[in-house]
Amino acid sequence: MEEVMRKLIVGCLVALLLICPAFAEMVVLKNGKTVEGKILEDTDTYVKIDFNGTPLTYFKDEVMAIRKDVVDTTGTQAEPDKKSAKVEVLNSEYTKPPDPKENIEIRADSSIEEILKKINYYYASHDFDKAIELGKMALSKTDDKFTMAQIYYSLGANYLEKGIEPYNQNKDDSYYKLSIEYTKKCLEIIPNSWRSWANLGSVYTNMGDYEQAISYLLEAEKYLDKNDPMYKELLFHRMMLEDMLKGK
Numbered sequence: 001m002e003e004v005m006r007k008l009i010v011g012c013l014v015a016l017l018l019i020c021p022a023f024a025e026m027v028v029l030k031n032g033k034t035v036e037g038k039i040l041e042d043t044d045t046y047v048k049i050d051f052n053g054t055p056l057t058y059f060k061d062e063v064m065a066i067r068k069d070v071v072d073t074t075g076t077q078a079e080p081d082k083k084s085a086k087v088e089v090l091n092s093e094y095t096k097p098p099d100p101k102e103n104i105e106i107r108a109d110s111s112i113e114e115i116l117k118k119i120n121y122y123y124a125s126h127d128f129d130k131a132i133e134l135g136k137m138a139l140s141k142t143d144d145k146f147t148m149a150q151i152y153y154s155l156g157a158n159y160l161e162k163g164i165e166p167y168n169q170n171k172d173d174s175y176y177k178l179s180i181e182y183t184k185k186c187l188e189i190i191p192n193s194w195r196s197w198a199n200l201g202s203v204y205t206n207m208g209d210y211e212q213a214i215s216y217l218l219e220a221e222k223y224l225d226k227n228d229p230m231y232k233e234l235l236f237h238r239m240m241l242e243d244m245l246k247g248k
Contacts, residue, residue: 025049027065028236029064035051035056037052065240098124099120099121112141118134128162138151152183153199155179155182156179156181156183156199163179194220194222194234197216201217214241
């Protein structure tokens with residue numbers, strides 16, 4: 001179950017708009033280096049950036065974050081003093097392809113473990129509707145509170161991802177509210193679930209409530225081993241938000 005939950009981590013995947021006086025497009029690597037220039041390509045597997053006339057390519061598993069120039073809705077570039085940037089903090093688990101071994105046929109008598117694997121497969125495939133449907137089915141098949149907590153976390157994670165596009169398009173926060181609801185149900189059972197605290201941090205980051213997001217990310221850091229690779233990503237996420245608040 002630990003492995004399934006690890007693969008469902010979404011706490012550090014965020015997409016948000018911020019205002020800053022001036023910036024260059026940037027790729028932040030996991031080794032701590034930053035490369036500034038012009039983003040030429042950004043695919044599911046790699047990003048290419050023009051660095052002083054030299055195109056450099058980095059695979060997504062090397063990248064911690066990407067900051068891009070944003071064109072406004074009129075199709076023209078933002079004014080120099082009101083430039084916008086889109087920042088993506090990438091979760092290495094999110095960018096992994098689906099595991100074919102988890103593409104299990106689900107039947108009426110399928111076990112909880114089988115259902116959780118299929119949920120993980122749907123999540124990795126970005127088919128959040130099917131993952132949510134299976135999650136609700138799984139809840140009806142167990143009364144074990146820790147298994148229920150795992151399912152609550154999964155539902156919160158999938159609703160987070162499902163909610164990004166509606167919120168960005170028309171501020172529809174209904175899926176984000178469901179993500180918060182299910183994630184808090186997980187925390188009622190497992191209060192030290194750093195993944196759940198991080199999930200809440202991502203939801204509030206996406207909704208622009210950076211102070212609330214920071215408070216949840218700080219809680220996540222309390223329960224995560226500092227030697228865990230995800231700790232660095234959590235720390236980066238929080239520090240980025242703190243810098244944004246200072247710039248307001």
